Amino acid sequence: MARRRVREIDVVIETLDTDGLGSATYEDRDVRVRNALPGESVHARVLKRRRGIWYAQADTPEVGALDRQAPPPCAFFPRCGGCALQHLAYDVQLKHKEGRLLRVLEQAGVRPQKVRLPVAGPRLHYRYKARLGCRLLGSELLVGFREAFSSRVSRMDSCQTLALPFARNLPLLQEALAGLEQPHLVPQVELAAGDTEFAYVVRHLQPLTEADRARLLCFARNSGGRLYLQPEGYDSVHPLDPDDGSDYLAYSNLDFGLRYQFRPTDFTQVNPYMNRSLVRNAVLALDPPAGANVADLFCGIGNFSLPLARLGARVHGYEAASASIERAQLNTSLNGLTNQAQFQVVDLYHAEGGTLPEVEFLLLDPPRSGAGPNLRQWAAWPRLERIAYVSCSPDTFAEDARVLQQLGFELVEVGIYDMFPHTAHVETLGVFQRRG
Ligand SMILES: C[S@@+](CC[C@H](N)C(=O)[O-])C[C@H]1O[C@@H](n2cnc3c(N)ncnc32)[C@H](O)[C@@H]1O
Structure with missing residues (x-):
């Protein structure tokens, strides 16, 4: 079958969009x-067409914008889709993200009463959680993030x-994966x-052969x-080697003297450096007095709940x-906080009125879809004073x-x-106080 020729275009970029892509008209x-x-005036190859929009990848221009970071920290940018903004100076990345939040x-x-300066930490090697794809290409096995505008795995x-x-x-x-007898099964x-x-x-x-299990075990020992x-x-999910010791990984939050155990597939925050700042500032902003009732909604393994309990709140x-x-309960017990915190499985988007106790303080950390239809009901609790809202989506926030409001x-x-x-991801902390 004849290969479709990749279309090449020359365009002048007008703005940077919310995904970190330059917008232009051709x-x-x-x-x-x-x-x-x-x-920038760029020469670009069109890699995808969707709903009338062309998605293209530019060659790095000879004359770049003043804000351009050249070269980018990673040699596999822009082909690897794991990052979107490596070509933008870091302080401008922060301005771009803050600008997006303030615009929406x-x-x-x-209108916020106060906008805090962006909080930033290490710029490299911060991803403590990730999913890599695997793809067999002839005799070569690629293992990496997906390519931009494609489901193909990057060569990296x-x-x-x-x-x-x-x-x-x-x-x-x-x-190790390329050396498996059946690499296509991964x-x-x-x-x-x-x-x-x-x-x-x-x-x-499909089940792995004994030889493949042995190869993976050898990789685990070497790494x-x-x-x-x-x-x-x-x-x-189970350990390959049942004699591997504990099933758990662990992280600490030394600000509050806490240690958390978790399984690799549990939700935990990707960036532990930023997580510590976020937890500290959210908890200090909520500032519940000892004995006050706090609801931590979308609580995960208790990342925010246990620091609040440590300060004496009833969480x-x-x-x-x-x-x-289960992990939140385990961590509550390991940290000696069973009198301060209790947890329940609830689908918060569909919970009936009256399922949750009416509290004075609320911590919200929902997925991208936002707090959901019950937000109105929670905001109507008469004793509710303050809300700390952690968000991964400026639009729903x-x-x-x-x-x-x-x-x-x-x-x-x-x-x-x-x-x-x-990346173009924007994480936000907002603090809401009841008027009057
Ligand atoms: C952004 S994470 C926050 C987790 C936790 N606060 C933390 O810092 O690790 C969002 C959490 O919402 C949970 N979640 C998603 N949909 C939900 C729903 N309908 N009801 C309750 N929790 C939900 C997810 O399982 C996930 O743990």
Whole structure:
């Protein structure tokens, strides 16, 4: 079959969009260009067409914008889709993310009383959780992030954003998977690290041979990591070597004298450096007096609940994932806080009125879809004074902020936390106080 010729275009970039792509117009058509900044004239190849928009990747221009970071920290940018903004100077990345948040708040009619300076931490090797795809290409096995605008796996033998143990061991992992008798049975590997230990979760579509299990065990020993197998869903994840010791990884929050245990497939925050700042500032902003009641909604394994309990609040944590609630209960007990915190599995988007106790303080940390339809009901609790809202989506945050404003809450402080440097992801902490 004849290969479709890749279309090449020359465009001038007008703005940077919310995904970190340069927006331009080519023959009256909307074009979004990777590796392109406002003001730049770029030569680009069109890689995808969707709903009338062309998506293209630019060659690095000879004369770049003043804000261009050249060369980018990673040699595999822009082809690897793991990052979107490596070509933009870091301080401008922060301005871009903050600008996006303030714009959507303004569109929603919400004016914050105070905007905190962006909070940032290490820019490289911050990803303590990741999912890598695997793809057999002839006799070569690729293991990496997906390419931009494609489901193909990137050819990469290093990564500047993965946590150091994963970055250092990437070639070893690639070699081990390529050496399997049946490498095509492994579509992905998940990575999860705690403070001192790190783990690989190898998904396999059919039972592995003894020889392949032995190869993976050998990789685990050489890399210093733990290896888990995943034959089906997350419930099927188990250590390859049953004598591997504990099933858990662990991280500490020294600000509050806490230690958390978790399984590699539990939800934990990707960037531990930013997580510590976020937890500290959210908890200090909520500032419940000892004995006050706090609801931690979308609580995961108790990342925010336990610091609040440590300060003397009575914490009620709710979350849909039963495995996370089990871990929250385990961590409460390990940290000696069973009198201060209790947890329950609840689908917060569909919970009936009256399921949750009416509290004075609320911590919200929902997924991208936002707090959901019950936000109005929670905001109507008469004793509710203050809300700390942690968000991974500026759009739903702004929409929820509009609802809270209508229901009598003021956005007293807002700011971004750069959880994912070099990507377009925006993490926000907003603090709402009841008016009057
Ligand atoms: C952004 S994470 C926050 C987790 C936790 N606060 C932390 O810092 O680790 C969002 C959490 O919402 C949970 N979740 C998703 N949909 C939910 C729902 N409908 N009801 C309750 N929890 C839900 C997810 O399982 C996940 O743990």
